[in-house]
Amino acid sequence: xxxxxxxxxxxxxxxxxxxxxxxxxxxxxxxxxxxxxxxxxxxxxxxxxxxxxxxxxxxxxxxxxxxxxxxxxxxxxxxxxxxxxxxxxxxxxxxxxxxxxxxxxxxxxxxxxxxxxxxxxxxxxxxxxxxxxxxxxxxxxxxxxxxxxxxxxxxxxxxxxxxxxxxxxxxxxxxxxxxxxxxxxxxxxxxxxxxxxxxxxxxxxxxxxxxxxxxxxxxxxxxxxxxxxxxxxxxxxxxxxxxxxxxxxxxxxxxxxxxx
Amino acid sequence: xxxxxxxxxxxxxxxxxxxxxxxxxxxxxxxxxxxxxxxxxxxxxxxxxxxxxxxxxxxxxxxxxxxxxxxxxxxxxxxxxxxxxxxxxxxxxxxxxxxxxxxxxxxxxxxxxxxxxxxxxxxxxxxxxxxxxxxxxxxxxxxxxxxxxxxxxxxxxxxxxxxxxxxxxxxxxxxxxxxxxxxxxxxxxxxxxxxxxxxxxxxxxxxxxxxxxxxxxxxxxxxxxxxxxxxxxxxxxxxxxxxxxxxxxxxxxxxxxxxxxxxx
Numbered sequence: 001x002x003x004x005x006x007x008x009x010x011x012x013x014x015x016x017x018x019x020x021x022x023x024x025x026x027x028x029x030x031x032x033x034x035x036x037x038x039x040x041x042x043x044x045x046x047x048x049x050x051x052x053x054x055x056x057x058x059x060x061x062x063x064x065x066x067x068x069x070x071x072x073x074x075x076x077x078x079x080x081x082x083x084x085x086x087x088x089x090x091x092x093x094x095x096x097x098x099x100x101x102x103x104x105x106x107x108x109x110x111x112x113x114x115x116x117x118x119x120x121x122x123x124x125x126x127x128x129x130x131x132x133x134x135x136x137x138x139x140x141x142x143x144x145x146x147x148x149x150x151x152x153x154x155x156x157x158x159x160x161x162x163x164x165x166x167x168x169x170x171x172x173x174x175x176x177x178x179x180x181x182x183x184x185x186x187x188x189x190x191x192x193x194x195x196x197x198x199x200x201x202x203x204x205x206x207x208x209x210x211x212x213x214x215x216x217x218x219x220x221x222x223x224x225x226x227x228x229x230x231x232x233x234x235x236x237x238x239x240x241x242x243x244x245x246x247x248x249x250x251x252x253x254x255x256x257x258x259x260x
Numbered sequence: 261x262x263x264x265x266x267x268x269x270x271x272x273x274x275x276x277x278x279x280x281x282x283x284x285x286x287x288x289x290x291x292x293x294x295x296x297x298x299x300x301x302x303x304x305x306x307x308x309x310x311x312x313x314x315x316x317x318x319x320x321x322x323x324x325x326x327x328x329x330x331x332x333x334x335x336x337x338x339x340x341x342x343x344x345x346x347x348x349x350x351x352x353x354x355x356x357x358x359x360x361x362x363x364x365x366x367x368x369x370x371x372x373x374x375x376x377x378x379x380x381x382x383x384x385x386x387x388x389x390x391x392x393x394x395x396x397x398x399x400x401x402x403x404x405x406x407x408x409x410x411x412x413x414x415x416x417x418x419x420x421x422x423x424x425x426x427x428x429x430x431x432x433x434x435x436x437x438x439x440x441x442x443x444x445x446x447x448x449x450x451x452x453x454x455x456x457x458x459x460x461x462x463x464x465x466x467x468x469x470x471x472x473x474x475x476x477x478x479x480x481x482x483x484x485x486x487x488x489x490x491x492x493x494x495x496x497x498x499x500x501x502x503x504x505x506x507x508x509x510x511x512x513x514x515x516x517x518x519x520x521x522x523x524x
Contacts, residue, residue: 156351158347158349158351162345162347162353163353164321164338164340165321165340165341165344165345165413165422166365166368166412166413167340167341167369172368176367180353255355257396257397
């Protein structure tokens, strides 16, 4: 029996087993490299030290508060970008003059690296929460606009035509065809951009911050505490994975009509 | 019959502008056609003869290069609920169930929910979809989707119903049943219908008048009355009168199909 046939689906059980297997191999290789003495402890902590350091961080140094701060910054900046960006994206996708007006600038702006704005934003907004939120906002906002606009632009033309022959006005077409038809794609866009927002927040916290996962990581570097750094990175990964699964689950509940 | 015209197509032509160095495409020569109220017209022609273009112009989804379409003494300037349309592709809104699809046009016009409820129930029954009201389009067969599309167009009570090869993607048996269903509805309600098809049997079976179009550039080649009595049963397809008409239309179409095949 050929195990690998192109596009051949696997069962749900096999899928989960294989997914978990990679994590197991990853940790095993890491443990072997560090505990086996192949890599110096100064550069890479072993998994056991990492877990110990993590426990100390959580129990003695209030790391839970840092995690909370980081999550709040990501969500704050991301929600702000989504609330403003999604409507603009919809308008841009629906109305071609608006697209012609905004598209060149947005395409330019989305390549501006959010992290490069950190020094400027510190000048403008200080080192408080506003600056952190703005970094996330700049990183997410233009991406959301552009991706939503593309989704809306790609709405099936025959559905729009059908709506017109049923008496829809142009606003009716936007509200009752373009938006419901692209809602699953918009949700998918938000899921992707939320993932990117996580990378911006750490950058924002590395500079001029007194709390957050990124702040902890930069402090740990000064102490050569690689166990803590890795614990911080893993926490980010786990939160990202959980939020991703939640997003996927919610999308599946809301947009059952899209699933084959 | 021509005195009570509902729709007049006056010198309507369509030339698609040149794309990237190619010649402009003359899809439709200046065409005149008058359609009587409550008539069932089929427009028959080979693929790419401009019959769909003509229908889209009547629907207001395409703009003629010259000429105009007049519905009830008002010139057509764009699409509207007075001209219901059923497309060849499946155009049900995939996020709405059958009942909400049928209600779409009524909701757009702000009809009260009580009336919407009654109208939806009425048309669900007419197209034989009782028990499927809460199904999503993806859960329906192609035939059921097109029945819903017909109900959706009719529930809006249009002046005229336009159908663009609505059964083109269906298998032969389903297609036959759909023809009977649509003809049955027409025989009871006598709504004005323009039905575009490339299927000769379909054109004769349903129509009281068949318009034959030539290969591109499209123009009207023949205008043939079908005097078979109503109500029509599917067995009419094997009657001598039907065969005579079919033979005649086959000749008309064949010449055009040969021309069209040579042009491509």
